[in-house]
Amino acid sequence: xxxxxxxxxxEAQGAPAQIPGYTSGTPAVARAPISMSEFAKLKQAVLxxxxxxxxxxxxxxxxxxxxxxxxxxxxxxxxxxxxxVYYFGDKTTGxxxxxxxxxxxxxxxxxxxxxxxxxxxxxxxxxxxxxxxRHHRDGKNKTDGVNSVDNVSQRYLVAFxxxxxxxxxxxxxxxxxxxxxVEKMYLAWLKSVxxxxxxxxxxxxxxxxx
Numbered sequence: 001x002x003x004x005x006x007x008x009x010x011e012a013q014g015a016p017a018q019i020p021g022y023t024s025g026t027p028a029v030a031r032a033p034i035s036m037s038e039f040a041k042l043k044q045a046v047l048x049x050x051x052x053x054x055x056x057x058x059x060x061x062x063x064x065x066x067x068x069x070x071x072x073x074x075x076x077x078x079x080x081x082x083x084x085v086y087y088f089g090d091k092t093t094g095x096x097x098x099x100x101x102x103x104x105x106x107x108x109x110x111x112x113x114x115x116x117x118x119x120x121x122x123x124x125x126x127x128x129x130x131x132x133x134r135h136h137r138d139g140k141n142k143t144d145g146v147n148s149v150d151n152v153s154q155r156y157l158v159a160f161x162x163x164x165x166x167x168x169x170x171x172x173x174x175x176x177x178x179x180x181x182v183e184k185m186y187l188a189w190l191k192s193v194x195x196x197x198x199x200x201x202x203x204x205x206x207x208x209x210x
Contacts, residue, residue, distance in 0.1 A: 019110055020103065021143040024127040032126040033202070039125055046195050052188035053118045059185040060116035062175045063168075067109045073167050075105065084156070091147050100146045115192055125199075132200035154204040157197050165190045 023029050032039070043049075063070065078084045086094075088101050114124070133139035137151040168189055173182045202210050 019106060022107060022110055023130070024114070025123040029123075029126050029130050032122065032129050034125075036122060036125070039120075042198060043195060046191045046198075048188075048191045048195060051184070052191055053120075055181070055184045055188040056116050056118035056192060058177075058181065059172060059189065060113065060118075062172055062177070062185070063112060063116055066171050066174065067112050070112060070168065070171055071105055071109055074108070074164065075101075077163055077167070087149055087152050087156075089148060091149050097146055097148060100144055100148060103144050115189070115196070118192070128196055128199040129202055131196075132202050132204075135200060136203035138203050154201060157200055161190075161193050161197055165193055 034042075085096055088096050088104070090097055130139075134143055135152040135154075135157065140151055141148050165186065169182070169186045172185045172189075177185070
């Protein structure tokens with residue numbers, strides 16, 4: 001379900017300006033409900049440091065030409081589980097919406113690049129809250145104008161941290177980096193994904209409890 005978040009918020013590789021539904025850094029995205037100082041505390045809580053930024057940026061050079069292969073693995077995982085494909089199905093017929101899956105795949109590819117570039121500024125932070133909203137009934141389906149189910153269960157956002165990060169590790173090892181560098185890139189991704197899922201959970205939590 002993790003990937004669902006990503007899929008619902010991003011649409012394609014290539015220039016973000018050419019990606020329908022990708023609104024990071026635009027007035028269409030509301031300001032984050034927390035300050036950058038509060039965000040800094042959240043980063044501390046997942047042990048995210050400047051070293052992780054360094055290794056995420058290293059991973060960008062490793063992954064930027066492997067995006068489609070990574071997406072094939074992730075989509076294959078979702079496609080092999082009916083209870084996950086459900087979230088891309090038509091609310092009336094239950095059939096998967098092909099155009100929806102395709103559009104979301106493009107955003108998901110951009111998410112890989114954005115995560116690896118590690119430019120976690122105010123615009124990035126605001127967009128993470130937007131991603132959470134797009135998984136939740138507050139915003140799901142609106143980006144693509146589809147008649148899909150209304151809400152992605154929050155439990156799958158958390159559960160998908162594992163398949164997303166563990167299946168990425170072999171791709172991080174494909175460019176000849178040392179085992180130490182691969183491990184540090186992997187850990188940086190694990191921290192970043194956990195950080196993002198924590199933010200995406202915002203609309204699911206009772207007001208005042210997040």
